Amino acid sequence: MSHDKLYVFDTTLRDGEQSPGASMTKEEKVRIAKALDRMKVDIIEAGFPAASKGDFDAVQAVARTCKYSTVAGLARAKESDIDRAGEAVKDAPKSRVHTFIGTSPIHMQAKLKMEPDAVLECAVAAVQRARQWTDDVEFSCEDAGRSEADFLCRIIEAAIDAGARTVNIPDTVGYNVPEQYGGLIRSLRERVPNSDKAVWSVHCHDDLGMAVANSLAGVQNGARQVECTINGLGERAGNASLEEIVMAVRTRRDVFPCDTDIETTEILPTSRLVANITGFHVQPNKAIVGANAFAHESGIHQDGVLKARETYEIMKAQDVGWNNNRMVMGKHSGRNAFRSKLEELGITFETAGELDDVFARFKDLADKKHEIFDEDLQALVTEAYTEEVNERYQLKRLHVCCESDVVPEASIALLIDGEEKQAKATGDGPVDAAFKAIESLVESGAELRLYSVNSITGGTDAQGEVTVRLLQGDRVVNGQAADTDIVIASAKSYVNALNKLSQQGFREHPQIAAADL
Structure with missing residues (x-):
């Protein structure tokens, strides 16, 4: 089976941040963006620049940090939003403007108070405006999961004609089920005349616990970009989980005709970093990154794994970063060794004073704790940043x-x-x-x-x-x-x-x- 490229669009810094209480500082966003960049995430949606000056500054800082990933800014279908997003991401080596408008009857009538034709005109104008900033423009039909198919076909065709190179079909409220959502992706790709001119994207929420299943159904029906977050972070019940999607596609190559370029050994360290910064900790039974994901307590299971790992494990724990997190350092460890270890974790400092501060915290901890782990270091750095x-x-x-x-x-x-x-x-x-x-x-x-x-x-x-x-x-x-x-x-x-x-x-x-x- 030949395999297409599946693009990974991470929105931890934007949609994930919309979890109540998960707001991140600029410095915290940059730390997470560096981890996503090392993981080789294709697109990082860094935030909503028009929301506030703080959001603009954070998106701009991420744009100036990333070396591999495309950096995207979200914008409503308004000129001021689009210009703000374009300005925020323009310094990135690769930039994208992601603009959206509601397309379901309830969104058009209750929220936008606009007729469908006016919504279509607004969408086209937004894409054209975004193209003045970058050739990489994404258009999203907000609440596509509850939109009328005929109108979706019209507005998507017009958006692609206007210059959108990625078209996103979000299940904004987590309403769909896999067969329905996959069928929608397949139907739209078949019905929209210029569908081959754009990458089709899926963005699913987990209100009914089907975000990952819906996303994968979309992939099986032709979507080649998946929008997701680390640990499934996101508003309400969260977004589709990046680690689950990536490993499902990687593990079941017999089912999915595509694969990602993700460096999977970075999954666990990035998961822990996001949990550490946001305070949203991962439950033990979480797939891939939970503490019990590769644990076996049943005697039958233990016996089977000892004889042949594949009896009860479909993935190698090491492939997603497990068993690589022990750090043999203590109170006698030197400053250079400490700095080198932090660099391995993707943590760097702009000034020697910042490093000295965290090193002093490390020494204090080493007096209390015999073994120091990577998670301890992440916590030390987070605490140093928060105190600033x-x-x-x-x-x-x-x-x-x-x-x-x-x-x-x-x-x-x-x-x-x-x-x-x-x-x-x-x-x-x-x-x-x-x-x-x-x-x-x-x-x-x-x-x-x-x-x-x-x-x-x-x-x-x-x-x-x-x-x-x-x-x-x-x-x-x-x-x-x-x-x-x-x-x-x-x-x-x-x-x-x-x-x-x-x-x-x-x-x-x-x-x-x-x-x-």
Whole structure:
């Protein structure tokens, strides 16, 4: 069977970021983009430049970073959006403008308040405008999964004539089932007269748990670009998972007449990086990248794998990056070895001072922890970046008292604008008491929406990584911190979130920013 190229379009930095609380800083987006670039993702959708200046700056930074991947900016079918996207990605070695408009009856009537003919004219004008910035223009029919086939044929033909070189058929709300969605792709390719002039793309959401299945059905029916995210990150139930699609196509070459150029050994490190930055941790039973993905507890399974791996494993764990993450370093490791290891992980620093800061954190951790793993290093770097956000609040000291049949109490000292202030509070547990003590000093009025603890590695000396999500008015922020002491990590993550809330220029969550346009 001859195999076509299947293009991988990663939208972790745009659609993935629209998960509530998953907003990333510019520096975090650049770190993830570097990992995607090493993975040889074909197209990286870096964001929605028109949403805010922060989004524009982040997309521009990604465009100036990538060496292999095409960098795309998303734009509504509006001249101002398109020009903003074009400007943001113009410095990339390869750039794309991705423009879209709703095509389903409910989107045209309820959201756009436009007649179909006006929507078609707007789509054509948008593609033509985007072609002034780049020859690589993608057009998406938003909510195509609930659109009328006849209208889809009309608007797609017109968009291709106007210069679109990729046509995306999104199942925006995860409504379709595989047979239906695959049939839609096949029907459109057969009915649109100029269908051979464009690459057909699929973009599926997981509201009914069928994003990957629908995407693969589209591929089997002629789509040659798949839009997906690392770990299936995305708004609502998420997007199609990149790692699942890539490995399904790679493993079942007897079924799929195409393959990707993805460097699969980078999948697991990138998955962990995204989880570390966003605070959206991977469940153990997640395919490909979950902790149990290649684990065997059943005696029958263990016996079979020992005799022949293929009895219960259809992929090699090493092919997606497992078993390559142990780092033999400790408190005696030198600065150069430390820097070399970070470079292997795709982490570089603009100044020697930044490296010195993270190296000092590494030394502190090595005094507490015998073995250091790649995940520990990722957490150290993430913590260093998050503390750079704004340090209006700094945790100076924390003391907690917790024992059986005694109400837990926390005593805390914070530096607030450089002035030390102290407070005590009781709570349902040591973490609750610490949070209440902090709030008694800060009085943010923020609502705690998520408190998540994740063990970065195994062992009793493992760092605990804590994610705190706070809601204050229309702003949603994540705070993150890691420490071998969970209570300290919790307090630090809460303070980190408060610092983000206190920073006037900090990026709004992309869903909120876009809603204000």
